Amino acid sequence: MIRCEKIVKNYTSKSFVYQALKGVDIEVMENDFLAILGPSGCGKSTLLNIMGFLDIPTSGQYYFKNVDASKLNDKERSYMRLKEVGFVFQSFNLLPRLSTVENIILPALYLGTSRRDAVKKADEFMDLFNMRSKSRNSMLELSGGEKQRVAIIRALINSPSLLLADEPTGNLDSSNANDVIDILLELNKKGMTVVMVTHDINMAKKAKRIIKIKDGVIDEAC
Amino acid sequence: MKLVETARSAMIEIKYHKMRSFLSFFSITIGVISIIYTLTLVYSMNYRMNKAIEINGPGRINIENKNRWEEQGSEYDESKYLTYNDALAIRKTFPELYMVSPYFNKWVRFSDLGYDTYLGIEGITPEWKKRGWIYKMKGRFINKYDIDNKEKVCVIIKEGGWLKKPKWYKFYKYKDSFQEYVKHNELVGKDIKINNNLFKIVGVLEEPPQEQNPKSFIGVGSWEPNILVPLTTLQNLKGYSYNQNTSAIDGINVDTGNRESIEKYKRLISEVIKSRKNDASFLNMRDYIEILKDQMADKQRDMMTVMIIGIIAILAGGIGIMNVSLAAIYSRIKEIGIRRAIGATRFDIMMQFIVEAILLGFLGGIFGVIIGIGAVEYLKIKGDINMMMFRWWMALIAIVIASLTGFISSLYPASVAAKLDPVEALKYE
Numbered sequence: 001m002i003r004c005e006k007i008v009k010n011y012t013s014k015s016f017v018y019q020a021l022k023g024v025d026i027e028v029m030e031n032d033f034l035a036i037l038g039p040s041g042c043g044k045s046t047l048l049n050i051m052g053f054l055d056i057p058t059s060g061q062y063y064f065k066n067v068d069a070s071k072l073n074d075k076e077r078s079y080m081r082l083k084e085v086g087f088v089f090q091s092f093n094l095l096p097r098l099s100t101v102e103n104i105i106l107p108a109l110y111l112g113t114s115r116r117d118a119v120k121k122a123d124e125f126m127d128l129f130n131m132r133s134k135s136r137n138s139m140l141e142l143s144g145g146e147k148q149r150v151a152i153i154r155a156l157i158n159s160p161s162l163l164l165a166d167e168p169t170g171n172l173d174s175s176n177a178n179d180v181i182d183i184l185l186e187l188n189k190k191g192m193t194v195v196m197v198t199h200d201i202n203m204a205k206k207a208k209r210i211i212k213i214k215d216g217v218i219d220e221a222c
Numbered sequence: 223m224k225l226v227e228t229a230r231s232a233m234i235e236i237k238y239h240k241m242r243s244f245l246s247f248f249s250i251t252i253g254v255i256s257i258i259y260t261l262t263l264v265y266s267m268n269y270r271m272n273k274a275i276e277i278n279g280p281g282r283i284n285i286e287n288k289n290r291w292e293e294q295g296s297e298y299d300e301s302k303y304l305t306y307n308d309a310l311a312i313r314k315t316f317p318e319l320y321m322v323s324p325y326f327n328k329w330v331r332f333s334d335l336g337y338d339t340y341l342g343i344e345g346i347t348p349e350w351k352k353r354g355w356i357y358k359m360k361g362r363f364i365n366k367y368d369i370d371n372k373e374k375v376c377v378i379i380k381e382g383g384w385l386k387k388p389k390w391y392k393f394y395k396y397k398d399s400f401q402e403y404v405k406h407n408e409l410v411g412k413d414i415k416i417n418n419n420l421f422k423i424v425g426v427l428e429e430p431p432q433e434q435n436p437k438s439f440i441g442v443g444s445w446e447p448n449i450l451v452p453l454t455t456l457q458n459l460k461g462y463s464y465n466q467n468t469s470a471i472d473g474i475n476v477d478t479g480n481r482e483s484i485e486k487y488k489r490l491i492s493e494v495i496k497s498r499k500n501d502a503s504f505l506n507m508r509d510y511i512e513i514l515k516d517q518m519a520d521k522q523r524d525m526m527t528v529m530i531i532g533i534i535a536i537l538a539g540g541i542g543i544m545n546v547s548l549a550a551i552y553s554r555i556k557e558i559g560i561r562r563a564i565g566a567t568r569f570d571i572m573m574q575f576i577v578e579a580i581l582l583g584f585l586g587g588i589f590g591v592i593i594g595i596g597a598v599e600y601l602k603i604k605g606d607i608n609m610m611m612f613r614w615w616m617a618l619i620a621i622v623i624a625s626l627t628g629f630i631s632s633l634y635p636a637s638v639a640a641k642l643d644p645v646e647a648l649k650y651e
Contacts, residue, residue, distance in 0.1 A: 049645055052563075054562075054563055054644050054645050054648075055645050074567070074568060075567050075568075075569075078562070078565055078566065078567040078568075078570075079565070079567075081562075081563065081564065081565040082564070082565025082566075083565070087563050087564065089563075089648075093556075093559075093560045093563065093648065094560075095557055095560060095561075097234055097235070097238055098234070106561070106564060107564045107565050109223050109224070109227045110223050110561075110564070110565045110566050110567075110570060111565070112223070112224065115227065154564065155564075158565070
């Protein structure tokens with residue numbers, strides 16, 4: 001499903017060039033659950049951003065379902081983010097002025113789904129994740145665990161084939177963190193391909209595969 | 223994203239930042255008020271101008287002596303003045319002209335039993351009635367027989383009064399004693415004295431009430447007499463006039479029948495006069511549109527001032543919206559990053575800011591129109607006749623201009639927002 005070939009990512013400032021990724025090769029098959037493990041600043045989030053069409057590698061090739069990402073323009077990359085990829089972030093990245101349901105349906109609205117259909121689909125997900133009673137609540141009224149569940153539902157609303165989770169348990173207590181990992185495992189069991197970035201070895205161990213990254217290169221794969 | 227969803231999202235932002243939104247559309251509101259005012263003035267002036275042309279004739283030319291207002295000395299030279307015969311020559315040479323109406327004014331003494339006054343009267347021919355006829359006639363008008371036989375007959379013009387007097391009229395103290403006399407007497411068939419000559423009143427022309435009188439509504443035009451007499455009779459009547467000689471007249475009103483032929487007939491009439499007097503340089507020929515433009519010049523200046531204030535206010539509003547939009551972008555960088563991360567295109571982000579700014583302009587426009595209409599209605603009640611011509615399309619134009627201002631001012635901020643790097647925007651705190 002995903003193939004990264006010699007991915008290099010440089011960040012350039014006036015005085016120096018920082019190399020975040022130094023030629024990373026990764027392959028992710030369909031229905032895989034891959035954990036990318038590594039310390040802060042090792043380049044794991046950069047890799048996730050490239051996999052999610054948010055960032056462009058400086059060199060190397062990234063293929064998604066055999067589509068060469070370097071051939072896509074900005075609009076096509078947006079469409080891939082919208083339709084093929086679901087993002088879950090450590091800090092939830094929900095819009096504070098919108099209610100739970102409004103946050104969830106936002107990607108569906110960007111896709112052109114009618115509000116009615118989007119809300120109907122959101123309701124089904126909220127029932128599944130036990131969030132229906134909070135559908136009109138503002139983000140300030142939700143706990144960390146609830147916010148992450150909203151973020152996961154938002155990532156699933158357009159039925160993507162890949163779920164990318166960037167430190168999804170980083171801001172949660174252990175109970176909520178376990179709940180979130182259980183949700184990701186459940187989704188993977190149902191056929192969803194999941195790539196999760198974490199620095200927590202215990203969380204990473206729950207994935208099918210682990211790749212360790214250190215200083216922008218793959219240190220160990222197991 | 224569908225436009226309606228973008229608008230919904232924009233409304234949430236506008237509601238969330240009530241004060242900021244209010245401040246940015248406030249100057250748009252002021253601009254729209256002045257647009258409404260200016261459009262009302264422009265429309266009213268155009269309407270009045272067209273109405274004036276319709277009443278006075280589309281091909282109207284006024285021919286006068288250049289030195290009409292200079293008092294004539296003892297040496298009268300007929301070749302330097304317009305005469306009744308010149309008018310007859312023009313009529314004879316150009317029978318196709320719709321109207322050739324010579325006129326001559328004099329100050330005379332008018333008396334009837336106990337009533338005695340000095341007033342201006344006008345000597346005319348039957349062609350006078352071809353243009354500007356707004357009257358209800360009692361009796362008859364001056365006819366060819368009266369002209370040919372220098373009959374001592376006259377026609378009185380009676381003012382129409384008001385259906386309902388406006389408030390400002392309370393402060394208008396002047397009462398026309400002659401009109402009071404006309405109002406309280408049955409005049410048709412009555413004998414009166416003009417400069418001690420017995421005249422018979424053969425007709426009364428009653429003007430429509432002021433509210434319905436196109437001439438007062440137009441608010442332009444020259445002095446109008448209270449009494450009309452045959453021109454030939456007045457020429458032989460003693461009385462004060464700028465032209466003391468019996469053959470001279472004050473001027474000739476000509477109507478060619480259409481606007482296009484005005485210039486042609488100005489030239490042809492000038493040639494006729496030149497052939498009769500070897501000189502036409504003493505003539506002052508103005509077409510009616512010129513006269514109207516002169517009379518409306520002051521109003522145009524006022525209008526331009528208001529228009530400039532309106533443009534400045536709208537521009538200030540636009541800059542305000544641009545400023546607010548830019549500030550909003552910097553406070554919403556993270557949000558832009560989130561939206562981009564979940565799939566929004568650059569166009570979606572641009573549209574979000576553009577629609578928000580258009581809505582701000584639109585709301586400012588709506589407020590401006592409401593206040594503007596209120597102000598126009600208030601001025602209308604106060605009796606300012608310029609304010610009577612508000613039309614709903616003006617509100618539409620004002621709102622479109624306001625929304626367009628929002629649109630134009632949002633283009634730069636929106637493009638800044640759309641160009642933000644999603645990864646950098648997501649990291650922004």
